[in-house]
Amino acid sequence: xxxxxxxxxxxxxxxxxxxxxxxxxxxxxxxxxxxxxxxxxxxxxxxxxxxxxxxxxxxxxxxxxxxxxxxxxxxxxxxxxxxxxxxxxxxxxxxxxxxxxxxxxxxxxxxxxxxxxxxxxxxxxxxxxxxxxxxxxxxxxxxxxxxxxxxxxxxxxxxxxxxxxxxxxxxxxxxxxxxxxxxxxxxxxxxxxxxxxxxxxxxxxxx
Amino acid sequence: xxxxxxxxxxxxxxxxxxxxxxxxxxxxxxxxxxxxxxxxxxxxxxxxxxxxxxxxxxxxxxxxxxxxxxxxxxxxxxxxxxxxxxxxxxxxxxxxxxxxxxxxxxxxxxxxxxxxx
Numbered sequence: 001x002x003x004x005x006x007x008x009x010x011x012x013x014x015x016x017x018x019x020x021x022x023x024x025x026x027x028x029x030x031x032x033x034x035x036x037x038x039x040x041x042x043x044x045x046x047x048x049x050x051x052x053x054x055x056x057x058x059x060x061x062x063x064x065x066x067x068x069x070x071x072x073x074x075x076x077x078x079x080x081x082x083x084x085x086x087x088x089x090x091x092x093x094x095x096x097x098x099x100x101x102x103x104x105x106x107x108x109x110x111x112x113x114x115x116x117x118x119x120x121x122x123x124x125x126x127x128x129x130x131x132x133x134x135x136x137x138x139x140x141x142x143x144x145x146x147x148x149x150x151x152x153x154x155x156x157x158x159x160x161x162x163x164x165x166x167x168x169x170x171x172x173x174x175x176x177x178x179x180x181x182x183x184x185x186x187x188x189x190x191x192x193x194x195x196x197x198x199x200x201x202x203x204x205x206x207x
Numbered sequence: 208x209x210x211x212x213x214x215x216x217x218x219x220x221x222x223x224x225x226x227x228x229x230x231x232x233x234x235x236x237x238x239x240x241x242x243x244x245x246x247x248x249x250x251x252x253x254x255x256x257x258x259x260x261x262x263x264x265x266x267x268x269x270x271x272x273x274x275x276x277x278x279x280x281x282x283x284x285x286x287x288x289x290x291x292x293x294x295x296x297x298x299x300x301x302x303x304x305x306x307x308x309x310x311x312x313x314x315x316x317x318x319x320x321x322x323x324x
Contacts, residue, residue, distance in 0.1 A: 014288050022291045026298035033302030037309040053247070075240050082236060082273075086229035089281050093222055190282045197273045200236075201266045205243045 021184045025191045032195050035150055036202060039143040046138035050131055053207045068131050069204055070124070077120040078200050084113035085193040088186045095179040103174060107166050110189070114159040121152045144203065151199060154192050161185045219283055228280045235273050239266060
């Protein structure tokens, strides 16, 4: 009896591991809802700059702080994350069909996209700190870094998870019978993507 | 039941469908950024000012379409068991209500504070 067939012997007829990852994703919705609420509630409440979209002049020092959000950079990151979602479903398709070349190729592409996204975020955070925005500078800094930082942490965890799947695939252990292992990682990865689909307009585009 | 569910779980889209969805997602993202540039960009003109009141609803609408496409096709909720959809959508509704309620509460609080109440 295969792992998959064994896993179907539940009262719901569904694989418990898949139900578990969906339940986890449901709880993660609540987690990110609190962070998004926190960002929106404190939006526009900062007493000092720098701000996301507006110029601010410090009355004490006369120093001018330029708007810090850089739309082109984040758009590239967003596109990478969206493409990575496409790549991971193609990798999963390859795993389910027993196409090892497709599995390994698209999985490697997904990991690369994830790593570029994390790199983009590290660059962005460093850039913001150099421009004077820190976690304790103002309300915007606190809520921005907490929200996008937690998302970035999720992406990093996703990259590590996918990398372990990549090692399994290289060793020939991601057979069609065991493709559920990759499907669970893929579901988590897609969730990270849909969270960014919400964060991108809310944080970066809405003024 | 198991056989029925198993058949449901495996009726997933093909790579060409995935690629088409990917293209749509890319176009929608380009539309979001384009909308931002038209409304607030350096070359924003009178048209940009005219559509400013609709900017946030349009942006949220485009975002909702992208969210739904990823959840339905890439996360396979369209073809998988309805139980998975329920486990995902129920907390999503609660999460949306929490966000809206907190934003409304804070807006009321600030309006009340400004009025000197």
